[in-house]
Amino acid sequence: MLDFNTLNTRLAACQLPVVANPQALPEGITLERLTHALGQAERGQNGAWLFLLRHLSNRPAAAPPPLASPAPSTAPVPAPARSTALRPAATPNVNTAPTPTPTRSAAPRSGATPNADTVPTPVPHRPTATPATPAPARPAARRPEATPNADTAPASTPPPPTAPAPARSIAARPGATPARLDRVQCRVYSSKAALCIETDVTRQDEPTLRLEAAPATGPRAYDWPRKLTLQLTREELPVVTATVLGLLPRCTYKNHGPAQNKGLEIEHQGSHLFVRLFQKERGVLAVPVGPADSYDLAALAMRALRQGAPWLSDQGILMLLKLTVQRMSVAQNVKQ
Numbered sequence: 001m002l003d004f005n006t007l008n009t010r011l012a013a014c015q016l017p018v019v020a021n022p023q024a025l026p027e028g029i030t031l032e033r034l035t036h037a038l039g040q041a042e043r044g045q046n047g048a049w050l051f052l053l054r055h056l057s058n059r060p061a062a063a064p065p066p067l068a069s070p071a072p073s074t075a076p077v078p079a080p081a082r083s084t085a086l087r088p089a090a091t092p093n094v095n096t097a098p099t100p101t102p103t104r105s106a107a108p109r110s111g112a113t114p115n116a117d118t119v120p121t122p123v124p125h126r127p128t129a130t131p132a133t134p135a136p137a138r139p140a141a142r143r144p145e146a147t148p149n150a151d152t153a154p155a156s157t158p159p160p161p162t163a164p165a166p167a168r169s170i171a172a173r174p175g176a177t178p179a180r181l182d183r184v185q186c187r188v189y190s191s192k193a194a195l196c197i198e199t200d201v202t203r204q205d206e207p208t209l210r211l212e213a214a215p216a217t218g219p220r221a222y223d224w225p226r227k228l229t230l231q232l233t234r235e236e237l238p239v240v241t242a243t244v245l246g247l248l249p250r251c252t253y254k255n256h257g258p259a260q261n262k263g264l265e266i267e268h269q270g271s272h273l274f275v276r277l278f279q280k281e282r283g284v285l286a287v288p289v290g291p292a293d294s295y296d297l298a299a300l301a302m303r304a305l306r307q308g309a310p311w312l313s314d315q316g317i318l319m320l321l322k323l324t325v326q327r328m329s330v331a332q333n334v335k336q
Helices: 003-011 033-041 046-056 063-066 071-073 078-096 100-112 122-126 132-156 165-175 236-244 290-308 314-335
Strands: 185-189 193-201 207-216 228-231 249-256 262-268 271-279 285-289
Touching: 033 046, 033 249, 078 249, 132 236, 185 285, 193 285, 207 236, 207 262, 207 271, 207 285, 207 290, 228 262, 228 271, 236 249, 236 262, 236 290, 236 314, 290 314
Parallel strands: none
Antiparallel strands: 185 193, 193 207, 207 228, 249 262, 262 271, 271 285
8 A cells, every 4th residue: 555645755756736635635536546647747747747736736725825925925015104104203303303402402512512422421312302212213114124025026936936847847757766556457267278367567667458378277277387478568458448348349469479479369249258368389278258257357457548547537438449449440340
């Protein structure tokens, strides 16, 4: 089971929103689809990255950060109004200061000249003028008012870095190690052979299916060391899925393996499937697949297609199979 903290770490490394808990996932997005889409995004697939960005950005958790930044910017706005009130207040204080001071200033001025070297003498007169004390403090407040204005300009600069963020994540994705898919399999047994269908990945790290068939050596005994193994290609997987679902009557593929001497044939016979794996000089291993096992085989095929395109739902995959594989195969058979 994938650690949830590890998942959030990988999301953050790809410049994607993190998920607070599994219950916060958007509707229709499972943890399995999210994990696979993240793996595709780390391998450089832009469609999977955009899929995650679109679905994870709809969560309300991303709203608080932008609301916190405007709050400090609103505080400096009333500050200029206060400073404007202080400036007219400061000027009358300067103007009124000469009026009362002529009588008082006569004594301090005469005393100030001899005591020019002694700083303590003017100090008591300045504190007596109560309006003069706030004047130096308020100009000091005006200077930080200019700095918030300089700060508000950089406040508009953080949004631009968010625009190039996807480009940085895309550059980091190719270096990421691809995540291996979880192996899921189903087995079908018959009197002459046994069949094992398992999820797999190609050399290009694309989801697919691997089929293995082993001959029977006795009742409920099979020679698995002498099994025939065949991996479906990206082109074969949709056609095999359509055949298993009954959209196509049969499909046959040859030239598999290093020697190009292996092949596969699947036929939908209405009541069951008939799967044949064959190899030159080794004969044919045929296994009938009943309804229950056909359901498991169809589920594995749909799982592989969904892992290859996590932005599609099961209904979307079925619709695409009908509109592309089924129609084109029927048209090709009509031409032949």
